[in-house]
Amino acid sequence: MLAAHLLAGVLWNWTDPATWTAIADGRSSILFATLAGVSIGIVTGGVSPLTGTAMRTARGRLAVRAGVLYLIGIVLIATGVPVYVILPAYAVLFLLGIPFTGLGARALLLTAAGVALTMPFVQAWLDRMPVWATPTGGDVALLLGWHYPFPVWIAFILAGMGLARADLGETAVQLRMLAAGAAGAIVGYGLDAVSGASEAAERTSVWGAVWTARPHSSGILEVVGSGGFAIAAIAVCLLLCRTPLTWVVLPLRAAGAMPLTAYVAQLLVWAIWAAAALGTTDDLFGFRALAPFWPITLGILGGATAWALLLGRGPLERLVAWLCRVLVPGQAADPR
Template sequence: MTDPASDATGAVRPRLSRNGIQLNGAGRIAGLDFARGLAIIGMLAAHLLWLGDDVVLADPSTWSNIAAGRSSILFATLAGVSLGLMTGGRHPARGAAMGVARRRIALRAALLWVLGVLLIGTGVPVYVILPAYAVLFLLALPALTLSTRVVLVLAGVLAVVMPFAQVLLDALPFWGTPIGESAALMIGWQYPFPVWIAFVLAGLGIARAGLQRRSVQVGAVLAGGALAALGYGLNAASGLAAADEWTSFAGAVWTARPHSSGLLEVIGSGGFALAVIGGCVLVCGPWWRGSVMSPAGWIVLPVRAVGAMPLSAYTAQLVIWAIAAAVILGDPSDLQGFRDLDPFWPITAVLIVAATVWALTIGRGPLEAATDRVTRVLVPGRADTAAETRLGPR
């Protein structure tokens, strides 16, 4: 006669071992999950904390402002990395395999758009990023077969040119009409794709360069740090007042204000995103031969668990917000009232604990698993040609 408790324990152990290997094994880049987790938590902070625009290194009270704008740009850059890894990393898929990968990405974009519209419908007063993600995924499809150098050069050119075009696009009377306001929500215009495609391409470029390589990680940190110093340094030294952004074309372009899509924000925050990605992968990567990851990678496992299921975590935070605000305040759109409840830390704690437990006991995030299943069923075929394709979001 067997002991039911022993049977249950025996059944759980293999699952924990399997999921632990899936989250912590060599088949994933731990630092990418860490960076995604930071981006998710940072976007939640930008939504729920009273943040300013300026970060002053000598003033710790301003350090939380780093989440404003930069978190969503980091998220977009990581999307480009994921696209690169899903299509082969350093050894991109070719021919029919790339065709399958592209169709699956296009379908994934459609699913993201639908989910984004549903989240907008909750009434939570944030600009949902998923519709912008959907558009950016589609725009990135032609770049999937380009060489690393071409992708990075294209990202650089767009980063410099498109902020000028964006000022003109934002000035169109269309956006002030009821239809224009609805269209802006439906395409995520708060994260304007003419500019933000540069971030996605930058992420795609470092994935194609081989993000597992130490030289690429260090290069991302150094190049990203230099770009961040350039963008923010020029902003600090320019002498332009914040009011200039609203009164002149030059002021609208020459700004690093979060969510301005100004040239200096694109350079500074885009560089910041590259540096964070390179730094996270470098810190979490193996420090000695034969190890899977560094001690730091194990320490940040709960944040990595959030980053391993970014779509589920992002959706969960908005759903929790909508339900809590509706129950407590009677209105999910009451931003000031909800912020005054100081909900950031409780929601963050719930996300981290839930993601960690889910990752270790069940495995893939629920929305990640569902999206992957739907795309594989509706677009059959083999899309992965290299081991690196397993390293995208789960």
């Protein structure tokens, strides 16, 4: 996320290590969405879906969480920081995920696969509707988080929910995730390498818009390739944290345990720093020229680590959980 936002955009070329930072472009947000699905799966029962009152409580809290995320997203958009704020899209995706919370792992993963293979065609058609070129359409796109379009991106939420239902703590599950994710990445990116559409073709035909793995295209090859990458990345992290390396990566674990806090902190620091140094918050290239990546990254990792060790749960995560308990009382799973 930090690399995608704060480092200068380059085209990825596997033979040129200087371009490898481009791996974050598009893939970080898809990983973010897949992990959101894992979180939904955990709070609704993990391996065994909740039932009865407990499930109703969990679903109500998911709806509250969606509302809070949406409001925070609007506040961040108002800062003028030149990124596509993902939180409004998150909120929509959380709501869309609620009807699927009673499903098991197999049903969720099959549904995710079905969405991944069909909805890019629908998305390509939707994106060509004239309304998006109007001022009203632009505002609607911003408020819906259309840069992360829910018709396609619900596939990542469902995939993450399916992973949570499959028991992420089991080594065999983690190995199967690694194999399946790597296969998806190879197929998606491989097909794009040999037959993917150019950006010009994406703009001129529906097929071009569908048959691409370009970051943020929502093309079928991006969905398969980057979705597979996200699953493989989660598997690698789980496997590595079975080793003593788990203590080496404590700062990453701490930041990962409070993603909302880290995300909001990044954009607020960006807004304050840019306003002070540049006199405006909307100059992307001017802000990147200030070399903000390492100061912000190290600050977030250090702050998250100190907070986790001294106080535990992240501040915004704690606030959202409290609001959920107050507005939807009852017993349900409460992730840490």
